[in-house]
Amino acid sequence: MSTQPSGRKFSYDEYARTRPPDDFWGQVLRTVQGVPVPEDQIERIVATICTGLNFEPEDVLLDIACGNGALSQRLFGRCAGFLGVDLSQHLISVARTNFEKLPNFGFLEVGAGDYVTTETSPERFTKVLCYGSFQYLSENEAIQVLRTLYEKFTRVRRCFIGNLPDRDHAADFYKRTPGRNELSNHETATGCWRTRQEFEYLVRQSGWKVSFSTMPPEFYASYYRYDALLMRDTGK
Template identity: 45%
Template sequence: MTQFVPENDSYDAHARSCAPDDLWGQVKRTVHGKPLSAAQIDMILENVQAMLELNASDVLLDLCCGNGALTHHWFAACANGIGVDASPCLIDIARSRFGEGEPDRFVLAEAVSYLESPQCRSDFTKAVCYGSLQYFSAGRAAELLAALRRLCPTLRRVVIGNIPDRDRAAAFFGAKLPDAEELDSPLTPTGVWHSAQGFTELARRSGWRCRTQSMPADFHAAHYRFDAILTPLEENSR
């Protein structure tokens, strides 16, 4: 399969710079460089599972799964699943820690490249991409959403989580608000900032109905990020 080179190639280098047991640091689940608390991680796990309406019959696709530290919990709640990530370091960690003797459970590939490859399964019912879509340009994000709609015909629900909210960027940056070019760049530490309205329209053009929501107020990033829940948009509704 042809590999697409990720636009932010510092991702793998960062993971390699972390200690082998620093699972949250490796995937930047941190605040001011410190790993999120167990309560914050539990909030992510529980809210994503609820948004997905995950059940024991589902087959889950986790795009940009990182080291699998979140993914393996969601896999435990469904029938089967595949995690995909472009970082060799993180996929090696996912396979060694959470592969459970299944070498094909975690796949080394860029997300869109995987979807467009013969390797992609056709029976996924749910999909998640948590805290990673902002590192795709707006154009590549649109390609990803369109590929999910076109190439995964049994998908009933997709969660795109932890998206930086352009309309609330000042709550994060304060007086040092970047210009539009920086907010549109996938190469910055925070990636592309989408407005809820803009992301909803991007999803609609890709064949999805989109509903956005925020995490509970005690989540560390609730004041400047949102989650998106996608369900298939019927052809005659586009």
Template identity: 45%
Template sequence: MKRSRPENDSYDAHARSCAPDDLWGQVKRTLGGAPLESDQIQLILDCTAAALELSEDDVLLDLCCGNGALSTHWFARCTDGVGVDASPYLIEIARSRFAADSQERFQLSEVLDYLLSSTLRSDFTKAVCYGSLQYLSPERAGAVLSALRSNCPRLSRVFIGNIPDRDRSAAFFGANMPSPDTLDTPRSAIGVWHTQRDFIALARKSGWDCRTRVMPPEFYAAHYRFDAILTPQAGDVL
């Protein structure tokens, strides 16, 4: 398999091209090239926490955490948390800004490598991957979901956020619809476009029950993205 972030070199380079304090620009959490407004960020934070049912007893794993600007808010609602990302620059920012007293909080690693490593903690109770799983091929995305299921035995809920919805791609592209090959490649600007039905099937194949939802209409991307909430399949013993 290829590494999970095929565009990682350009991803890291983009982050380095932004101002050190442009936290949303570094991770391309933008609209029309401008950082998202605070109300949009708050929607992401609150809706994700609610979907995960985060509590002070949880230990949260944030896959593809970027610079930790979202992670740090979710971690504050939990007893502990770890963020993982393949960008050296973004992990450097995450550690300096949000984990000066705990360098282990943010790990530099390709996410599947981390999930298969001997250093993986066994106490994670929740996991999130926001706006990033589409940059993996469906094969590798399935491998990540399978590794979460088999190697994180205490996980009760996983949230995969901001997935591009193939059935609603026309609402984003309009008359400029790209070729099907472009919608299928993790190397494109938005990554792989999944149908909700196919993503549910991918999750189930990896050992998860899955339901999908869309964000409230005031969310800037509600018209062409969806979220997935994963829970262990009933009676499935790994």
């Protein structure tokens, strides 16, 4: 939950620079009322991601809009290789300083759309993650990323897109009825809110199949967020 004014333009890079160097969860607003979420919540997130992506030891994971790598590094032991990409110069510098383990586990400062279109060896990746950040992509970039992943990253069979804000439950979060423009703005602290139907339409345009899940009630954001698992239609 963000403590920032949700209707205003928001920069994760600028906000992260205001937080202490070791406040990894605060830097990416994985907080409730400004307080970093407890360890049991983080462990639940990791377990859900691992279940969704069904890791195998030889997997190479692409983490889109990875932030500062604090969540990413908890997945290093599940796969053989990893690359995290993010547009924020500061967050990537935190990731490189604290979590990078070259040559197999690295981070790159680049936007999601630019990365997927320019990657020269997309076939090396087998799984894709985008957790808590897909809603900050513009509509055009979201479509571009999903379509390029499907068409170019041909060995990827599963993409886990997690912690998406549910437009149907926005009023539960805000304790008011937010306007359409506010919920559709990807540049706010909470990003673009979509119903499951809206997200499914977006995904299916790109060729993926999608299934949805919700975290159990004890998860701090379960009442207004959902997860999406994208799978390639193999025709079987």
